[in-house]
Amino acid sequence: MQFTSDNAAAVHPAVWKAMMAADAADAPYDGDRLSRHLDETFSALFGRECAVLWVATGTAANCLALSALVAPHGAVVCHREAHIEMDEAGAPGFYLHGAKLLLADGDDAKVTPRTLAAVVDPIRDDVHQVQPHAISITQASEYGCVYRPEEVAAIAAFARGRGLGFHMDGARFANAVAHLGCSASEAAGDIDALSFGFVKNGGLGAEAIVFFDGEAAKAVRYRRKRAGHLQSKGRFLAAQILAMIEGDLxxxxxxxxxxxxxxxxxxxxxxxxxxxxxxxxxxxxxxxxxxxxxxxxxxxxxxxxxxxxxxxxxxxxxxxxxxxxxxxxxx
Amino acid sequence: MQFTSDNAAAVHPAVWKAMMAADAADAPYDGDRLSRHLDETFSALFGRECAVLWVATGTAANCLALSALVAPHGAVVCHREAHIEMDEAGAPGFYLHGAKLLLADGDDAKVTPRTLAAVVDPIRDDVHQVQPHAISITQASEYGCVYRPEEVAAIAAFARGRGLGFHMDGARFANAVAHLGCSASEAAGDIDALSFGFVKNGGLGAEAIVFFDGEAAKAVRYRRKRAGHLQSKGRFLAAQILAMIEGDLxxxxxxxxxxxxxxxxxxxxxxxxxxxxxxxxxxxxxxxxxxxxxxxxxxxxxxxxxxxxxxxxxxxxxxxxxxxxxxxxxx
Amino acid sequence: MQFTSDNAAAVHPAVWKAMMAADAADAPYDGDRLSRHLDETFSALFGRECAVLWVATGTAANCLALSALVAPHGAVVCHREAHIEMDEAGAPGFYLHGAKLLLADGDDAKVTPRTLAAVVDPIRDDVHQVQPHAISITQASEYGCVYRPEEVAAIAAFARGRGLGFHMDGARFANAVAHLGCSASEAAGDIDALSFGFVKNGGLGAEAIVFFDGEAAKAVRYRRKRAGHLQSKGRFLAAQILAMIEGDLxxxxxxxxxxxxxxxxxxxxxxxxxxxxxxxxxxxxxxxxxxxxxxxxxxxxxxxxxxxxxxxxxxxxxxxxxxxxxxxxxx
Amino acid sequence: MQFTSDNAAAVHPAVWKAMMAADAADAPYDGDRLSRHLDETFSALFGRECAVLWVATGTAANCLALSALVAPHGAVVCHREAHIEMDEAGAPGFYLHGAKLLLADGDDAKVTPRTLAAVVDPIRDDVHQVQPHAISITQASEYGCVYRPEEVAAIAAFARGRGLGFHMDGARFANAVAHLGCSASEAAGDIDALSFGFVKNGGLGAEAIVFFDGEAAKAVRYRRKRAGHLQSKGRFLAAQILAMIEGDLxxxxxxxxxxxxxxxxxxxxxxxxxxxxxxxxxxxxxxxxxxxxxxxxxxxxxxxxxxxxxxxxxxxxxxxxxxxxxxxxxx
Known part of the structure; x- marks a missing residue:
């Protein structure tokens, strides 16, 4: 009886069905009918303009999303138990070309404006010190705890006040929204980019990077290919994601x-x-x-x-x- | 009537079947029963010890394979029409941390010891010049032409003589072997690493990186995760590959x-x-x-x-x- | 009798004198009196606002300047005989995190809008192809030839028309200006950044990166430190440069x-x-x-x-x- | 009355003298008579074979030295107050292509086998976790404290036992040796590479990277040029270093x-x-x-x-x- 992880669970029948329905050859990469439908689907879900890219893994989603927010000489502020710090084999260092992770504290693997400030405020604007460029939080957190909308809003306000980007690792975003009983948009709040996970929730190998700023998405399309994450039969990734969104699966x-x-x-x-x-x-x-x-x-x-x-x-x-x-x- | 590319063709029924048979939860990443069977399967196919890693795309396969052979301050010598030069969005520069591609000529997108020497020999052992660390050839080539075993052998001899690694981009390795009517081992020759493609040949999203030097594979296991290419439901990639090898599909x-x-x-x-x-x-x-x-x-x-x-x-x-x-x- | 290179010539007495005059301890890095005078000195020389950073070598100057103009997934277009391509050991790949150099032709190691277009125009706006982000030319060129102001202007117009940055490697900028008999500003034209060389012209170990866009310089101040090029006794580099500018030495x-x-x-x-x-x-x-x-x-x-x-x-x-x-x- | 730092102190007269004596043109880069004398000088000083490279700054020395010991997917273990962590603007991330720093505790900014083990031992040999590749300590430490030879030996034994490289940041190595009253060799112990600082001790802009493993030095010669740290008038850096070593200045x-x-x-x-x-x-x-x-x-x-x-x-x-x-x- 498996309680090890949700990351190796079975694939939901509706996902299988959608994948097989996508079998007929279509345009390669993300030029197919399904991939071209993603922006619209997520824009409807979030009630605001989205630019959406699929990738196979959460690590790729997180790091590509962050690559739009953080320069190589900058840093991401995250919880010291964050997945990007603990479990991604240094992938942020690879994708961000050596940018640092600066580690904040907080109960339940959740940061707060106070714990973020404790990291950010002592950093002088001095070229010897790595400057923060973005904040990344995990919704739900690595300890299975959920940021309430007002908590996300407070962090967003902190980020805006400091001129920092704001990313959400939503490997278990669905679990967070289910817990909150609110809309996807309320659970995400005023972030720049969301890694919206499906693999842990019934998918096979597809996550969505959701950008709420279309400009940021542009460079990431190039970076996705450059990272070898632009699958030629991308329609099968889009199919998984659309099947999960449809009917709120x-x-x-x-x-x-x-x-x-x-x-x-x-x-x-x-x-x-x-x-x-x-x-x-x-x-x-x-x-x-x-x-x-x-x-x-x-x-x-x-x-x-x-x-x-x-x-x-x-x-x-x-x-x-x-x-x-x-x-x-x-x- | 589609003659655009093989990269978006349908998935073979045997591949679908194998994937669905792998649905039951197993260990995540490459700890599952199927992934653990890859080394043995390819060792049998090639008649020598192999260490095999799956990834979703040919670009990831090529670049991860090359990362075992080329230091950041080195270079890969390849044909000027090579996929890694023309179509991978600079992925080698990303994965090899800025290493260069040095471009050789040759009819039919095939290099020869002579055209390789024309690139390699003028390079002085001088710190101002980027030194070649490896050769990469494409089998079959980007113009649909096939290296015969003696041609591969001549390039391998050149590589050994110059102390260079030797990689083969086998996105269409199956087509090359089918043309040659020889064994996989004869078509690959004395290379260090092979990107063995399946996506263009009936797979969905799985390629095999085959290392003939187990030591080289070790670091690449870390690099694969670091690149976000270690899928948690990796059993579905292994299933595709094994289905393709089984019965010589x-x-x-x-x-x-x-x-x-x-x-x-x-x-x-x-x-x-x-x-x-x-x-x-x-x-x-x-x-x-x-x-x-x-x-x-x-x-x-x-x-x-x-x-x-x-x-x-x-x-x-x-x-x-x-x-x-x-x-x-x-x- | 040495005609090998200007890069190992003696140091001009006025440079020695200025260095020794700077011996008394001052603020470290670029906080000293001399370093703080650079912006003003070059703004006067070029007749427009400049932000100036010293570094010890031309390679560092070129690559740091380009890092402000080119993203890791982009490319620099330069002559195929350019110093950044031929003689810098792959430094652009290091500093630009894997960005490519795209090589243009041209007599006398000089590019023209026509030879640049031959490189740039065939590149589709397609994520599989590395996109050009900037042009770099060498003034005087690697074959000792000088771009006339109207030639620079034509390239600048090409760059602006294509949305590309424009950098000038001026390792021998002084020689070019001396040949043209025009002002520094006329010889530089409408570029974004200039590597203004002094080492080959009587300096010991100091070049100036001149940005004509102050915003671009900001990130480069961080990148210079990150590259280990922020010398703590920077006053001695500033002293060299100021001595060379003074009285038009x-x-x-x-x-x-x-x-x-x-x-x-x-x-x-x-x-x-x-x-x-x-x-x-x-x-x-x-x-x-x-x-x-x-x-x-x-x-x-x-x-x-x-x-x-x-x-x-x-x-x-x-x-x-x-x-x-x-x-x-x-x- | 300056007690701010030793990093901006005056240049010692013997250093000035040696630099001026080196003024006559010699071979560029490190081909000159003085640079070619470094290996021998340091081999005599340390009583064992050394391969020595000059660079202008301690940051470059540290990061280039570490680049010989740490792969991009690995990590350096150092004290949480280490200069490479606190004051180098993320330079290790740049030079090591995204490798991590893992932070150990210890009084007086000194690590011990126990505090190192507290960092290293919990790391599973699991591709999700960044693996340590080397240890770096600072002699004298960032709090002005000195590792005694037996302390260095204990750390060296720890490093050997775990298969880790061992680097010493010796920005103030001279101060440590002066305090210990022992030989340079005893103060360095069984390390792989030493950043031997001179700038804080009377130099102008020259530090020595001392490799006790000649093989490691080879790749670093390429990396130094690639980082823009191979000055063409390198004789002036060698002159500084030799003047400092001569007569035990x-x-x-x-x-x-x-x-x-x-x-x-x-x-x-x-x-x-x-x-x-x-x-x-x-x-x-x-x-x-x-x-x-x-x-x-x-x-x-x-x-x-x-x-x-x-x-x-x-x-x-x-x-x-x-x-x-x-x-x-x-x-």
């Missing part, structure tokens, strides 16, 4: 995953290390307890010596969730 | 494409600009003739003012090929 | 060098491969003739099998020039 | 600076924030106290809100040092 899938996490959280509320707002559950446990769970057939990651991480996905099976819930309660 | 598909090109070539032999050895036909024609062909429903690329390019794929339909053949003969 | 020195080259050119006019307009003489000669000259004590570079290059400097000694002139005439 | 100058710092330290021992072992004094003081000192004519840097930094140089004047000593005692 992205929200429906996220709700399933979030609900499963809530069930698990409810089983051992006193053990939770972070509020469970999306589809991740971090809970305190001993090595012996982890062993006991694994002996019952549950797969998951250790989180240091005294904790573990459970992740639920769109394809969570009720009986698995119930079984794990009981096991947690019984620890 | 790769060869079967390439034979179909090559045969269709041969039919077209035979229709207007006096117009051919290059020998037709793979699945591309370059032929002289006027703008009026191109217009006439398009009026009959044929899609293809112009090739400068006085020529055109036709590309056939694994899904070439006999009636389309026959129709175009008649149209060419009737020009 | 730069022009005086260049006139001496140019005059010496003219004497040599006059000795064998029928052998000249290029007009001798600055301080370089390229002349046809056999290996035996070169040997004969060297036997008489003259040092210089071969230029391929059938030619040689002579370079004169500000410290050319009349008796050496006369001796070589006689020897050339006597070949 | 480097040690003599460092002793003067260290002695001055010791005088200052003795004036207010209870205020010291770090042991004063080289030529830097960090001491606790209020804003009012700093103001009082400045009112008496002393220039220095604040160090946060509650401290200040004093730096002494080879040209420290006794009367200034005495005056400041009295002022400190009288606070």
């Amino acid at each position: 992205w929200l429906e899938n996220a709700r399933v995953a979030n609900a499963a996490a809530a069930v698990l959280a409810a089983a051992a509320p006193e053990r939770l290390l972070h509020p469970v707002e999306a589809n991740e559950v971090f809970f305190a446990c001993t090595a012996a307890e982890r062993e006991a769970l694994r002996a019952q057939g549950f797969a998951f990651y250790d989180w240091g010596a005294d904790a573990a991480r459970l992740v639920t996905a769109w394809d969570a099976r009720d009986e698995h969730v119930s079984a794990l819930s009981r096991a947690l309660a019984g620890l | 790769w060869l079967e598909n390439a034979r179909v494409a090559n045969a269709a090109a041969a039919v077209l070539a035979a229709a207007a032999p006096e117009r051919l600009l290059h020998p037709v050895e793979a699945n591309e036909v370059f032929f002289a024609c006027t703008a009026a003739e191109r217009e006439a062909l398009r009026a009959q429903g044929f899609a293809f690329y112009d090739w400068g003012a006085d020529a055109a390019r036709l590309v056939t794929a694994w899904d070439a339909r006999d009636e389309h090929v026959s129709a175009l053949s008649r149209a060419l003969a009737g020009l | 730069w022009l005086e020195n260049a006139r001496v060098a140019n005059a010496a080259a003219a004497v040599l050119a006059a000795a064998a006019p029928e052998r000249l491969l290029h007009p001798v307009e600055a301080n370089e003489v390229f002349f046809a000669c056999t290996a035996a003739e070169r040997e004969a000259l060297r036997a008489q004590g003259f040092a210089f570079y071969d230029w391929g099998a059938d030619a040689a290059r002579l370079v004169t400097a500000w410290d050319a000694r009349d008796e050496h020039v006369s001796a070589l002139s006689r020897a050339l005439a006597g070949l | 480097w040690l003599e100058n460092a002793r003067v600076a260290n002695a001055a710092a010791a005088v200052l330290a003795a004036a207010a021992p209870e205020r010291l924030l770090h042991p004063v072992e080289a030529n830097e004094v960090f001491f606790a003081c209020t804003a009012a106290e700093r103001e009082a000192l400045r009112a008496q004519g002393f220039a220095f840097y604040d160090w946060g809100a509650d401290a200040a930094r004093l730096v002494t140089a080879w040209d420290a004047r006794d009367e200034h040092v005495s005056a400041l000593s009295r002022a400190l005692a009288g606070l």
